[in-house]
Amino acid sequence: MHLFYSPILEPHHTQFVLSEEESKHAIRVLRLEATQLVYLIDGRGGWYSAEILDPHPKRTILTILHVEQDYKKSNYHLHVAVAPTKNIDRIEWFLEKATEIGIQEITPIISEHSERKDVKIDRLNKVVVSAMKQSLKAYMPLVHPATSFTQFLKDTQLEDERIKCIAHCEDGEKKYLNQLCTAGGRYIILIGPEGDFSSNEISQALNAGYKPVSLGNSRLRTETAALAACLEISLLNR
Structure with a gap:
């Protein structure tokens, strides 16, 4: 199966011209x-079947045969806010696997102990697109620009309908995600940097309505913890 992505696809299209990059891949590679x-995806749930009309390496023209909307739409909404790792390859690995498993939003958050203060969103989006195509998904996760931990709490303070959790390593009473989350829900999960969230940040999150959660007894890397959360939510909704 050959799958191509274009965010400008619309259900009313009867013909479509692939971008130069996708055309080159289709015809030359x-x-x-x-x-x-x-097949084509628009990243918004549209799944298109098409036939090649003109196989041009710079502007391949397709005839759209059929469109299916809300293709394999998830019954839940997961937003993971994760501190970018010093080695950006690890966060890219997380994005790839999380997209394959199922996630709707990702926000890189900069916390007090963060070793990396900046991320290139364009690069992260390329990773997400590639993973979306590889896993045959029609929805593209939204990658937000990096923001501070404090600002993220402010941005999500009115989202009372979401189940909000923070995974941290400090002692204290914690529950597992499957004890707090119900199937078909909307979730926000905070994952800290290699040095964990600071005590002040944990207090801020708890005061903002976030519940402390445990991801198990093992000490996990940032990207592993984030992926474990995605997997647990996915299994809860299977």
Whole structure:
């Protein structure tokens, strides 16, 4: 199955021209020819089947045959706010796997103990697009610009309908995600940096309505903890 992505696709299109990058990949790399069947996604839930009309390496023209909306739409909404790791490859790995498993929003948060203060959103989006195509998903997770921990709490303070959790390493009473979260819900989960959230940040989150959670007895890397949370939410909603 050959799958291509374009955010400008619309359900009313009867024909569509692939971008130069996708056209080159289709014709030069995959060596696709006229009349061959391909598939398209718009990142908003649209799944399109199409036939190659003109296999041009810079502007391949497709005839749209069928459109399915809300393709394999999740019954839950997961937003993970995670501190970017010093080695950015680890966060890219998390984004790839989280997209495959299922996630709707990701926000890089800069906390007191963060070793990395900046991220390149364009690069992260490329990772997400690649993972979305590889896993045959029609929805593209939204990657927000990096923001401070404090600002993120302010931005989400009115989202009372969401189940809000913070995973941290300090002692104290904690529950597991499956004890706090119900299937079909909307969730926000905070994952800290390699040095964990500061005591002050944990207090801020608890005061903002976030519940402390445990991801198990093992000491996890940031990206592993974030992925474990995604997997647990996915299993809860399976």
